[in-house]
Amino acid sequence: MGTEKIKAAYDNLQTEDVLKKAKELGLDNDTLVNMYRTMIKIRLFEEKADQLYALGKVHGTMHLSAGQEAVAVGAGFVTRDDDYLLNHHRGHGHFIASGADINKMMAEFLGKETGYCHGRGGSMHIADITANNLGANGIVGGGIELAAGVGLAVQMQKTDQLVLVLFGDGATNEGIFHESLNMSAIWDLPVIYLCENNHYGMSAEVARVSSKVPFKDRALAHGIPGYFIDGNDVLAVYEFMKNATEYTRTGKGPVFIEVETYRYFGHSKSDRNLYRSREEIEAWKKRGPILRFEKLLIDAKLINDVKVKEIYQDMGALIEKAVTFAENSPEPEIKDVMEWVYA
């Protein structure tokens, strides 16, 4: 395998061929539109979260994923409800794509008792354990630490579930990355490592802090199949994720997928964007995942301008409802602060 990115198969295809390919992947027209709708939901959710933060309603910090929606949706539409998700700090999109209740998400951001973690966790530690969503993580590489163990449990319990672990390019430089990959490889654990290469870990540009790129080569070094694909092409993400799950679910072991994408907002709230130019950000926005998919669906006549507007309105309304729910929810009670330290 070369170090070249695998070209999005869809870029050079005629619209009808893309649709044919999508059908082969099991994506009917409704599902395609639904994927688009979910991408819009994520984008509007992130924009709203940003506004709430600016208004001082969100405590602490948060990491927005606008620009990376194709990864969340491409992966989230493949995995099963009973698969395990190990999310990272920039994981709102993955949470939403895996079917989370945005009311409870919004409530968690506002620190309310009705939030997923009863206001104890916030954006960086949001989880839905009962739905096998094992949480976002404030520690870079935190999910990677847990992934092999969750995979081991699945293997020992002899189910056909799998583990999807998400992390950024930056996390691949933590030592645990190699320890986890090695362990999954020697035991053929059912883990899919999905690396969102958005070009920066905070201000650190990938090439400056990484000895060998693309990162999938590091997976190959551990004997794990590794792919490097266009992460702003939702169908490409879907296709590689689908193949990966089929491979992994049948006990063949871990797979590593690196997707190339870009984050629009600053890293977090302390970011003054000094390490990248406005032009660079604008150029990526022009190639953004939502615009590209929207164009395809319009060309294929699956949606039109009216439908697009309607989808934006519907998703916007859902998000407003979530904000209202969160704002009207009660605060946790101080008397309960000692609860849940031990089981």
Next chain:
Amino acid sequence: MPEITYRGAIHDAMVEEMRRDKRVFLIGEDIGVYGGAFGVSQGMLAEFGPERIRETPISEQAIVGAAAGAAMVGMRPIAELMFMDFVLLAMEPLVNQAAKARYMFGGKAKVPMVIRMPSGSGTGAAAQHSQSLESILMHIPGIKVVAPSTPYDAKGLLISSIRDPNPVCFVEHKLLYKIKGEVPAEEYSIPLGVADIKHEGRDITVVTSGIMVQKSIAVARKLETEGISIEVIDPRTLRPLDTDAIARSVKKTGRLLVVHEAVKTGGWAGEVMASVSESPAFDYLDSPMRRLTGKDIPIPYNRNLEAAAVPQEEDIEREIRAILNNQY
């Protein structure tokens, strides 16, 4: 004297030591153009260049390991960890290598390094970015633990830490970065291991550190108007701990309250109280020694819960009144 911030004081100490001593360099994540997660190293890349403002991948174990390795062979690294919580990823090079090299090699090695780490809650960063782990670090022979509470102390103690021939963990409470205080323009340093009386008093000794010093001083000033006289002692260095200064104050006041943000169980308040129990100062106590600490929980996200998890001024005031009234 000019007034500068705590952040500025740390920045200035690093800059002055780097100008003075070519062996000193800064190593850590996002310390260049970004200026560090809390802006402490802003502008340093422009003056010293990427060789000495050494930006790393996100690799805490490698950062502390590299600092220890460089220190053993003649350099004087300052490692910046983005949050104190991440020292947990680097415990192996810190505890099994840096802390022990001198002793196990028969006094022949030296590891002159500083690890700077922002600690504490109050920013809404929740459980994994808000811890006060100084008690864990204090447990390790071979490392020193410094925790300044004012800009003046921050600069003077950081200069001494950089010049110290041992690994020093330098704990910076995040809520202190913005506070201002007088700092001399001329060079000075503060020796490690020497406590400071932040507020003189007769009725009760409050031993405290970091952000809790600021809170305790505010309470001392408030209660002064009622004729309650509180002595606030800031050890400044938690290891080695200036137990003599603490004992002296307890002999004078006859009462002791220890306040820290770190959780209670295994927290360093116990160490302070044990040192008094073991000393002649014990005979001077008029009431049981007490501690007011963070609750034994991870730091919660919700604003109100977060505030409830650690001592606030009202809590310190209530506890002091209770001790003085013999109500515990």
